[in-house]
Amino acid sequence: MEIINKYPPKEEKMIGRRPKFTLEYMNMVAEKVVEDGMTFRVAAKTFDVSQGSITKWVKNFKKGHVPVNSRNDGISKDTQVYNLEEKVKGLTTEIGSLYLENQLLKKALSHLQSKRKETSSVIT
Secondary structure (H helix, E strand, O other): OOOOOOOOOOOOOOOOOOOOOOHHHHHHHHHHHHHHOOOHHHHHHHHOOOHHHHHHHHHHHHHOOOOOOOHHHHOOHHHHHHHHHHHHHHHHHHHHHHHHHHHHHHHHHHHHHHHHHHHOOOOO
């Protein structure tokens, strides 16, 4: 017998504030500096980021170290499973309603076509 919990488990809160930039953005800026030869000062002005941040991103990029920046890193497995199950339930409901709507439209179309056949007359 499966026990259904109505309430999701509490998420573990991350310590500190959330980063302003995504990992893709950080890596893109670091790649411009490392591979394209852009200076830290020019990159800081171009991307409107401090030189210290760019220095840190470039160090991490060169080491191949990916900083923990994802919101899902602080969420427990139980919470992730619950969120995914809720998403599946919502999508299943949406698929069902779209299927019913599709069936209704098919019936309306066939009804409309049968009415057209009845009212059409051939003049010879």
